[in-house]
Amino acid sequence: xxxxxxxxxxxxxxxxxxxxxxxxxxxxxxxxxxxxxxxxxxxxxxxxxxxxxxxxxxxxxxxxxxxxxxxxxxxxxxxxxxxxxxxxxxxxxxxxxxxxxxxxxxxxxxxxxxxxxxxxxxxxxxxxxxxxxxxxxxxxxxxxxxxxxxxxxxxxxxxxxxxxxxxxxxxxxxxxxxxxxxxxxxxxxxxxxxxxxxxxxxxxxxxxxxxxxxxxxxxxxxxxxxxxxxxxxxxxxxxxxxxxxxxxxxxxxxxxxxxxxxxxxxxxx
Amino acid sequence: xxxxxxxxxxxxxxxxxxxxxxxxxxxxxxxxxxxxxxxxxxxxxxxxxxxxxxxxxxxxxxxxxxxxxxxxxxxxxxxxxxxxxxxxxxxxxxxxxxxxxxxxxxxxxxxxxxxxxxxxxxxxxxxxxxxxxxxxxxxxxxxxxxxxxxxxxxxxxxxxxxxxxxxxxxxxxxxxxxxxxxxxxxxxxxxxxxxxxxxxxxxxxxxxxxxxxxxxxxxxxxxxxxxxxxxxxxxxxxxxxxxxxxxxxxxxxxxxxxxxxxxx
Numbered sequence: 001x002x003x004x005x006x007x008x009x010x011x012x013x014x015x016x017x018x019x020x021x022x023x024x025x026x027x028x029x030x031x032x033x034x035x036x037x038x039x040x041x042x043x044x045x046x047x048x049x050x051x052x053x054x055x056x057x058x059x060x061x062x063x064x065x066x067x068x069x070x071x072x073x074x075x076x077x078x079x080x081x082x083x084x085x086x087x088x089x090x091x092x093x094x095x096x097x098x099x100x101x102x103x104x105x106x107x108x109x110x111x112x113x114x115x116x117x118x119x120x121x122x123x124x125x126x127x128x129x130x131x132x133x134x135x136x137x138x139x140x141x142x143x144x145x146x147x148x149x150x151x152x153x154x155x156x157x158x159x160x161x162x163x164x165x166x167x168x169x170x171x172x173x174x175x176x177x178x179x180x181x182x183x184x185x186x187x188x189x190x191x192x193x194x195x196x197x198x199x200x201x202x203x204x205x206x207x208x209x210x211x212x213x214x215x216x217x218x219x220x221x222x223x224x225x226x227x228x229x230x231x232x233x234x235x236x237x238x239x240x241x242x243x244x245x246x247x248x249x250x251x252x253x254x255x256x257x258x259x260x261x262x263x264x265x266x267x268x269x
Numbered sequence: 270x271x272x273x274x275x276x277x278x279x280x281x282x283x284x285x286x287x288x289x290x291x292x293x294x295x296x297x298x299x300x301x302x303x304x305x306x307x308x309x310x311x312x313x314x315x316x317x318x319x320x321x322x323x324x325x326x327x328x329x330x331x332x333x334x335x336x337x338x339x340x341x342x343x344x345x346x347x348x349x350x351x352x353x354x355x356x357x358x359x360x361x362x363x364x365x366x367x368x369x370x371x372x373x374x375x376x377x378x379x380x381x382x383x384x385x386x387x388x389x390x391x392x393x394x395x396x397x398x399x400x401x402x403x404x405x406x407x408x409x410x411x412x413x414x415x416x417x418x419x420x421x422x423x424x425x426x427x428x429x430x431x432x433x434x435x436x437x438x439x440x441x442x443x444x445x446x447x448x449x450x451x452x453x454x455x456x457x458x459x460x461x462x463x464x465x466x467x468x469x470x471x472x473x474x475x476x477x478x479x480x481x482x483x484x485x486x487x488x489x490x491x492x493x494x495x496x497x498x499x500x501x502x503x504x505x506x507x508x509x510x511x512x513x514x515x516x517x518x519x520x521x522x523x524x525x526x527x528x529x530x531x532x533x
Contacts, residue, residue: 026444027444039451047465054315
């Protein structure tokens with residue numbers, strides 16, 4: 001595990017050095033990523049220019065959701081999302097190369113396509129998260145303080161798992177990248193709002209895919225919204241279930257990925 | 270004319286080949302439509318009117334927009350032309366005994382026509398099954414919308430063509446292209462309708478060209494313009510089409526001069 005992290009670091013650093021050769025583009029790209037997500041949040045700010053609350057949530061509370069979900073997604077986007085490129089590699093036959101090296105293909109893929117510019121997105125989400133934590137009206141007990149890093153790590157695992165599982169589809173059908181976007185980017189989009197605004201089938205889907213446990217369910221605990229938990233019939237223990245969901249998601253993702261690799265047939269020649 | 274029609278038809282067929290990708294994209298557009306629709310419902314549970322839109326307008330806006338995205342090709346940015354500049358393939362484009370801008374436009378219209386049929390209509394139909402949406406009130410309004418959609422596509426092409434040519438001067442243009450892409454998404458009304466913006470921000474959006482690529486045609490679909498207002502909206506689109514295509518010609522001429530020098 002330590003060895004794997006060390007190798008990941010080396011490969012990612014090599015990638016950053018390569019990108020840094022085009023400095024202007026590198027800086028503009030990183031800025032652009034931060035700007036894209038900033039506009040994401042601008043949309044929420046514009047909405048709160050028109051209404052005071054969304055489903056009973058104030059701007060600070062929605063910003064808390066946004067920051068927590070965005071930070072988790074940003075981490076997965078930085079360190080895992082490059083696995084999406086496997087469909088390209090399969091199409092052009094370059095995936096074989098990953099298989100003959102003495103290192104897991106998942107690690108190679110996510111490190112080789114590591115993109116520092118994605119930190120722009122992560123930095124923006126963390127900024128919103130920090131400001132939101134200062135702005136929400138919460139009595140910061142030890143349990144609530146500890147919940148913050150644990151929900152972010154769990155969210156990272158859940159989004160990372162969604163990236164890996166949807167990318168694994170490429171071993172069966174190569175042309176369906178956009179299908180994955182509905183779950184990855186769509187999942188991130190959903191975490192920006194209180195889950196209560198969505199239709200019941202969408203809420204169930206968010207529970208089933210783990211997206212609800214990225215930020216909404218633990219946020220109910222941090223923000224002390226017990227009434228809302230009861231309204232949706234969630235038992236109290238679910239408030240603390242995120243780390244378990246994250247772990248389960250990661251294990252399922254590794255299993256799906258391994259099954260997919262076993263299924264792999266090279267494009268040949 | 271026959272030539273351009275032939276180019277368009279082939280471009281249409283080329284894009285029609287990717288059935289799996291089309292289905293996957295449709296699924297994603299529809300899911301995003303639903304997420305946005307429920308955000309709109311949450312807003313309209315608080316108040317009945319935002320910037321002249323009621324609940325039904327806002328829901329319709331969401332699904333028409335999701336259908337429109339691929340037609341005006343927001344996500345592609347200037348990709349294709351700048352990639353051809355970087356690889357040098359652009360030279361073969363210049364060899365052809367046809368006008369490069371017109372040829373690229375014909376290709377893009379063929380693509381847009383396929384996207385309009387395959388990905389434009391279905392999200393709206395699915396949305397209409399679940400929500401009560403607005404439809405244009407008369408055949409004349411349908412015709413006005415179709416005209417506006419064509420003008421929006423041409424304006425969008427003009428913008429992408431112009432930005433793509435920047436690759437002649439900056440080799441790796443992904444950074445600037447991305448920032449322009451962000452401005453495009455925000456000020457076209459893709460993220461939120463621009464009439465939801467606070468006054469000064471809306472004023473900025475209304476003088477930029479991006480609104481004629483999305484916001485204006487969708488407003489026409491909703492029947493927000495009639496009579497002289499409708500003529501004015503279409504005239505504004507024509508104005509931006511002329512400006513963007515004209516600027517594209519000027520920059521293309523400069524790029525071709527530069528290319529001859531390099532190849533000298």
